[in-house]
Amino acid sequence: MRYEAPDTIKAAVGLLSKAKGTSRILAGGTDLLVQMRSGMIEPDLVVDIKSIPGMREIVAEKGGYRIGAAVSGAELEEHGKVGKMWPGVVEATNLIGSTQIQGRATMVGNLCNASPAADSVPAMIAAGATARVVGPKRTRDVPVEDIAKAPGKTSLAKGEFVASIFLPKAPARTGSAYLRFIPRTEMDIAVVGAGIALTVNAKGVITAAKVSLGAVAARALVVDACAKAIIGSSLDDEALDRLAAAASAAAKPISDKRGTVDFRIKVAGVLARRAAVIAYDRARG
Template sequence: MKYQTPSTSKEAAVLIQGERGQAFVLAGGTDLMVRMKGRFVEPDLLVDIKQIPAMQSIKKLATGFRIGAAVSAAEMGENTSLKKTWPGVVESANLIGSDQIQNRCTIAGNLCNASPAADAVPALIAAGAKVNVVGPQRRRTVAVEKVITGPGTTSLRKGEVVEAITLPKRPPKSGDAYLRFTPRSEMDIAVVGAGVSLTLDSNLVIKSARVALGAVAPTPLLVPAAAQAIVGTKLNKAALNLLAQACCAACNPIDDKRGTIEFRTEVAGVLAQRAAKMAYQRARGK
């Protein structure tokens, strides 16, 4: 197995494209190394992206935030500006694994691992995040919800590497939240995850919203019907009920070792309601 530490994104992309065997990007490694340990993958090439300057930092830009692909979830939690603007996104990243995992794992890795249960992904989808992808020839930008195509598969082509994830500029009176259900208080994979991001008008009526769910379908879901249920409301009980109904209707989960169809479907509605309430309170500045 070869191990390379390129210093630019393009170099990384070229290395991966040039590899005839199995090539993997190594960011935090918290998923990849587990798969290697279990011999589910046996890479011929690992491209460690942690020495690429463009991937190493969180930047606050006029257009929003740019989070480098090699930035750990812990670093996101330590960035007060990011945390203040996108508390739900940061919470979702900070729910991934233990402190030990937090210091290594990245949201780009969480996305590219393409698990239906990835914690950061519903929060990113709700936030309207975009992914900056670098290929050997060209760069492109793609909406985060377009990346995962199925369990373990993405729309990225061979040689394409995620360089950064961007979050849009936040209008005033905006808030987001992410909640997940796990049997234990820590260290579990989400049985259900729900992310909500919303913006209020001056009368505290929800002007726009995005709702996303995790672990209830082959891919994390954007649920426009759920957003519609609460837009134009002050999140009254009726709106919340419609939100839950829309979320439950969007669920297409499986029975597995982590949960049942019935349980996931019901709890998706509950968590979406709670996340919406949290996001709403945050948008009000509370």
């Protein structure tokens, strides 16, 4: 196994483009090292991107924030301002692993591991986040929902990697939230996850919303029917019932060691409803 720690994006892309066999990016390593240790993968090349300038920085951009690929969950939380604008995203990221893991784990790693249960992903999708993909041919900005294709598979081409996440400026009176269900209280993988962001007008009527569900399909879902169910409402009980029903209807889960189909369908609705209530309260301040 070859380990490289280049100090430019160009050098990293060069290494990845030319690599033969299996190559992997190392940022926090909280998925990579576990997969290597358990024998799931034996990479021929590991490219550590932490030495590349900008990878560990959060910078303000166009009223929003650009978050480097190696920014850890703990750093994201300590930043403060990101969490104030997009509490759902920061809360979701901070749910990953334990306190120790938070010192290493990154949002981009969570995204590119392409697990349907990734906590930060539905929250980022709901916030309208984009991923900046660098590669041998060009740099492109891709909606977060288009990165993962299936469990463990991404849309990234050979030589490409995600260098940062951009969270756009939240419109006035916007609230966000993410909830997940796990059988214990921490250090677990979501059985169902629900991320939501919504904007209300001065009267408390929802004018815009985006809802994303995790762990109920091969990748995080964007559920337009959930958004439709609450846009134009003041999140009354009927709107919440419609939202829950739409979330359950959209869920196409499997039964496995973590949960059953019936359970995931029901709980998708429960969590969408509960997350919406939190986001709505936050939007109204």
